[in-house]
Amino acid sequence: MQARPGDEAARDRMAREIGVAAEAVVLAWTRAAESAPATVSAPQLKALLAIDHHGPVNLVRLSDRLGALPSSTSRLCDRLEVNGLVTREAGATDRREVTITLTARGRAVLEQVRQARQAHFSRILAGMTPAERAELLAGLRRFAQLAPPPED
Amino acid sequence: MQARPGDEAARDRMAREIGVAAEAVVLAWTRAAESAPATVSAPQLKALLAIDHHGPVNLVRLSDRLGALPSSTSRLCDRLEVNGLVTREAGATDRREVTITLTARGRAVLEQVRQARQAHFSRILAGMTPAERAELLAGLRRFAQLAPPPED
DNA sequence: TATTGTTATACTCTATAACTATA
DNA sequence: TATAGTTATAGAGTATAACAATA
Numbered sequence: 001m002q003a004r005p006g007d008e009a010a011r012d013r014m015a016r017e018i019g020v021a022a023e024a025v026v027l028a029w030t031r032a033a034e035s036a037p038a039t040v041s042a043p044q045l046k047a048l049l050a051i052d053h054h055g056p057v058n059l060v061r062l063s064d065r066l067g068a069l070p071s072s073t074s075r076l077c078d079r080l081e082v083n084g085l086v087t088r089e090a091g092a093t094d095r096r097e098v099t100i101t102l103t104a105r106g107r108a109v110l111e112q113v114r115q116a117r118q119a120h121f122s123r124i125l126a127g128m129t130p131a132e133r134a135e136l137l138a139g140l141r142r143f144a145q146l147a148p149p150p151e152d
Numbered sequence: 153m154q155a156r157p158g159d160e161a162a163r164d165r166m167a168r169e170i171g172v173a174a175e176a177v178v179l180a181w182t183r184a185a186e187s188a189p190a191t192v193s194a195p196q197l198k199a200l201l202a203i204d205h206h207g208p209v210n211l212v213r214l215s216d217r218l219g220a221l222p223s224s225t226s227r228l229c230d231r232l233e234v235n236g237l238v239t240r241e242a243g244a245t246d247r248r249e250v251t252i253t254l255t256a257r258g259r260a261v262l263e264q265v266r267q268a269r270q271a272h273f274s275r276i277l278a279g280m281t282p283a284e285r286a287e288l289l290a291g292l293r294r295f296a297q298l299a300p301p302p303e304d
Numbered sequence: 305t306a307t308t309g310t311t312a313t314a315c316t317c318t319a320t321a322a323c324t325a326t327a
Numbered sequence: 328t329a330t331a332g333t334t335a336t337a338g339a340g341t342a343t344a345a346c347a348a349t350a
Contacts, residue, residue: 193339193340195339195340195341196339196340220340220341220342221341221342221343223341223342223343223344224340224341224342225341227339227340227341228339228340228341231339231340246349246350247348247349247350248348248349248350249349
């Protein structure tokens with residue numbers, strides 16, 4: 001890092017343009033989820049994704065991943081549990097802890113959302129050449145490699 | 153479109169992987185806005201962006217762009233107006249209509265968010281080569297060209 | 305009559321603060 | 328005493344339904 005002094009300014013300009021251009025991806029990504037047959041709110045879906053990535057978690061760690069407070073996450077888990085998407089079990093070693101786990105139905109909802117997103121994105125990608133699609137995927141994956149995980 | 157039959161299946165597979173990989177961009181994009189000095193909620197920020205892209209709008213058109221109902225958007229505009237970010241004026245030709253416009257403060261908030269996003273993205277982009285950054289920007293811009301606008 | 309926008313009501317989501325139970 | 332989780336309360340956000348004003 002910090003090669004020549006002009007590099008940082010050029011990178012900043014690039015960062016601004018990438019931030020602006022990314023809005024379309026953000027809108028398409030969130031909109032696509034709404035077209036899934038499963039009726040799950042955006043915050044609940046975000047929580048399901050976090051649990052899916054992370055595996056069973058306690059409340060504090062899930063809160064960190066969501067960027068929310070434990071009290072908010074507790075209430076969110078109330079609704080997820082009522083909807084049959086997660087289970088809460090008392091921790092084995094530390095009885096204060098709660099282990100939050102996806103149910104089969106929770107995983108099914110995630111799969112429905114991924115399929116809806118696939119269909120939505122595929123329609124957009126129909127206008128691109130295979131080379132352009134590969135370029136986009138490579139760029140997104142490189143970004144994902146470097147982006148800090150949500151708990152930071 | 154509809155070149156050879158195998159192309160659509162290959163595109164679908166690509167669409168799924170792009171959808172999965174895009175999550176990191178979505179998280180970084182939304183998280184970056186939270187680090188801005190301006191304290192504006194995500195729904196309010198989304199509305200400011202929509203008005204900025206579109207220019208002065210009436211309530212129904214803004215609702216369409218947000219994917220919300222007019223009643224919800226009316227309440228959202230109540231809060232935006234209280235915060236001094238937008239103004240509501242009676243329409244000139246049709247007196248039923250309301251023209252919603254960004255204030256100088258609303259535009260300043262958007263600029264603060266864009267700067268916060270630029271700083272956040274620049275840190276991530278520091279790990280990429282200039283060629284990789286250019287590839288990502290090109291892919292995002294191509295996607296933005298093809299993605300349907302939010303009112304659809 | 306149709307359209308624009310609002311208000312009434314209820315639910316989800318979130319933060320702040322106070323609380324319980326366990327370590 | 329510190330930590331994990333919950334509950335109490337209040338405000339933001341949104342949908343459904345009913346309403347007012349204008350076309």
